[in-house]
Amino acid sequence: MRLPPYATPLERIWHYAFRIICAAILFFLIAPILIIIPLSFNHDPYFSFTSGMLRLDPKAYSLRWYWDFLDNGTSGRFATGTWAWLVDVWQNAQWARAMRNSFFIAIVSTVIATTLGTIAALGLSRPEMPYRRVIMSLLISPMIVPIIITAVGSFFFLAKIGLVKTYTGIILTHAMLGIPFVIITVTATLTGFDRNLIRAAESLGAPAHTTFFKVIMPLILPGLVSGALFAFATSFDEVVAVLFIADIEQRTIPRQMWSGIREQISPTILAVATILVVISIAMLTAIELLRRRSERLRGVTPA
């Protein structure tokens, strides 16, 4: 978008004004996320930059809230850094428990969503799939239907079959919420897929599973992994279903943050938020690398 030489003065002004506007909007998008990172190192229990922080006084910064993140809920009987302390943190710290739950629930539900979603996407992308549009709309709908309806419906239903307040119940619900993302990403990878490769493999005598693992899998892997990452992020981020279905035993990180925000907002939440931002940066990087790999594999060169 270079400024053409024949641009009028008005166009020149607009050209720069436009860039300033865009910069402002991008700032609006990114600033709130970046601002919590320095705030989480605040020594004082405030949500704003203290004068000490602005002077870059090292005393105004501390890891206090990160320690609180580890210590909150522990017996406090052990010296920090010892093995006994670590065990205590692992077993009793509220946030450690929530972190454990979050990873456990997200990983299991991602595996379910990715397996079922990928197999279904293989079927959906076949040209002979009957009622494709209708079925596709149905499978995508968990993403569209308001989460409160899904959560309340699941709460009533799981209560009836005795799965409310269990890991199983929450995992099933999260798997269901992650499925649309897997379907969308994997079918997208499959649309550019050259079906002749399958025919070639079959004509060379490869059995179905060999064709799948040796030919199809490597090609759709980037789409599959990014779908899995989306499903993981969905579960990792989800709080409404957890609110209704999970018991205190199954509290996840977002659920714990929810209580924190509702009841006792302390800068520990900012420390947790910072950790989560780091996790999402890692996921974003992974997605980006996968996208590039997929483009290389499929011979799409960046324009």
Add this chain to the structure above:
Amino acid sequence: MKQWKLLGATAVAAVLAVSYASAQQKSITVVSWGGAYTKSQVEAYHKPFIAKTGIQIKSEDYDGNVAPIKAQVQTNKVTWDVVDVELADAMRMCDEGLLEKINPKSLLAGADGKPAAEDFIKGTLHDCGVATIIWSTVYAYDASKFSGAKPSTMADFFDTKKFPGKRGVRKVPKNNLEFALMADGVPAADVYKVMKTKEGVERAFKKLDTIKNDVVWWTAGAQPPQLLGDGQVVMTTAYNGRIFDAALKDNKPFTIVWDGQIWDIDLWVLPKGSSNKDAAMEFLKFSTSTQALADQAKWIAYAPARTSSIPLVAKYNDGKTDMAPHMPTAPANFKNAVQNDFVFWADKQDELTKQFNAWLAK
């Protein structure tokens, strides 16, 4: 160095997170309201109970939402063994058959040998619940914000001319309508009589209108002291124990106005069908003994529900603050007090909540 340890700890935690497993022990789950209140129960009930019986207690927080109890009992999968609830919820769930009946004869006799049925203050023993404390909804202000006259009556809370500044109010109709009527000149004894009429409710809403634009709404009991502390409001309705706790611990100039206080009780209830029923009952008996109830007052400014506990209430755990004058039931505080009428609220909650939300939205 500390940073490295932290980093190491986080890494270990992340690795262990994948191999998740938890050991099981004989234990009961006790659910309560969190914050300073749960702490007082842990100190006065849980710790001595664990020491005496060896039964572990998992202490969990909730926000008064009893829908999980209904779901647990209906599906016969009770994971909350003992729950601390408000009277209206206890009565309602008892009516719906969701709670175990508790025979007062099975409770421990008072320290002076009086049977429980006589020892508990009138109105604190119920079919399905045993009261532990008497607490009260009051309003409190930050003394540093008012240099001249200080608020002293319920009417002052609604007087934004005399005492300008934001007010914190809980986002429910309960108690606020009562406060509004008392501020409008209805004597404490007649509040519910007036509220039973349509005109009375209108009158209460009209009074609330006068402060509507100055209100910061809160939902959880831990918020009011924070709102006061942050300077978001100059006065707020609150639970008396929370204000006492914040004022003492953080050394804040928070002052409670007892005029027009609405007192209520909190009870232990046992959701029906728990597999730990015996251990839960054991805990209930232990925690409602004369000594345990008296001990709780060391940790929070709520009054014990047993008469035999009252003389045993001594000093706060700092060893110097006398607790007696901070109790809702202290004679000086109890002059213009109303007991929350749970029958009224059980009947009218649906209708008035709707009306309250409609009022709020407009």
Add this chain to the structure above:
Amino acid sequence: MTTLGGLAPSKPSSSDTLVAADGTPLVRKLAQVTRRARLKAFLLVLPLLLFIVVVFVLPIAQMLWLSVNEPTIRQDLPRTTARLATWDRQELPGEDVFAALVEDLKDARERQAVGRIGAMMNHVYSGARSVFVGAGRRTGSLAAPYSKALLDLDATWGDPRLWIMIQSMSQHTTSIHYLNAVDRTLDERGNITPVPENQRIHIWIFWRTLWMSALITCMCLPLGYPVAYLLASLPLRTSNLLMICVLLPFWTALLVRITAWIAILQSDGVLLSSLAALGFVDMDTAKRPQLVYNMTGTLVAMVHVLLPSMILPLYSVMKTIPPSYARAARSLGATSLTTFRRIYFPQTIPGIAAGALLVFILSVGYYITPALLGGKDGVLISNFIALHVESSLNWSLAAALGGLLLMATLILYWLFNKIVGIDSLKMG
């Protein structure tokens, strides 16, 4: 007639039909192969389809069923239900109905079910709880004629509206909860009538939800359009870098973004403290404007949360527009404004439709952001559904409100499918 089965040579039915290697006509064989391929494709989808039906469709269907069919009254008051089924609502029910009710209440009392009946009836008739509990307690001392006995006990039993409510709560399919969800009720003659003005809330909330969603969409569009344009027209290396600004918020947990906005907007937060330091607002936190826990806070945070959902579809459409069109227009003498208006903008309309509909659909069902930042005037219909599930325990009403919200969403989804097509949904 004897045939030799498989040994008989297959007789070509007519000379010009093509046959496959095994002798079946090619048309039939082709149909067979297609059918098998279709079946194979379908079988691949089947496990997921079953999963979605069981874990997603069934629960929602069951919830919707609860909105028209609440079995409590029917089960707890079986005799009364049977008698009332033929009641014509013209005058008070007869003695037989009163007698049946007293019998039912006696049974219910033994099962500890009177409170449950009262609580259920209280949802549709304010004050019914104590009427029922009161009658339940005294069932032992009541004697015929029961109508007089009950009326002496509580005059409310003489209100035909109470009986109409019992009747409609005991029906197999009742519309009472849906009426309730649109602020309507039944009067003493059984006609549909609006609830008193000061209790009308749901329609208002529905309107506000739609109105706020529209507002959010209208705010996201002018904010998203220029950014999408910039990203689509910059060289890939630069645009990839800027894309992070869009994708990072998209990938960051919602609760983190909400926390960030609270830290920024609250009265001693980053924004107002900085403004105060610059002298624009008061140093006293109590006198600063309220930016969070109200509609402003909800709007700002929701726009921030949903903006990437607007930018990404716009970007993927703009990416496909060849820049040569605009150059051609310019070289033919069009001004830059005309080029944009006549050439570029029309080609981006599919992206606008996709982005706007997506943002609108998502914001209609938002729950967390308004619940945490909403305060008094920022809450939406989802929050009311949660309220009825969690605190008033009026699950049928929650289900009815959910049914209406679901209907609205499905209409929008259908529209989206029609205009944009779900195939064009892309992630990241």
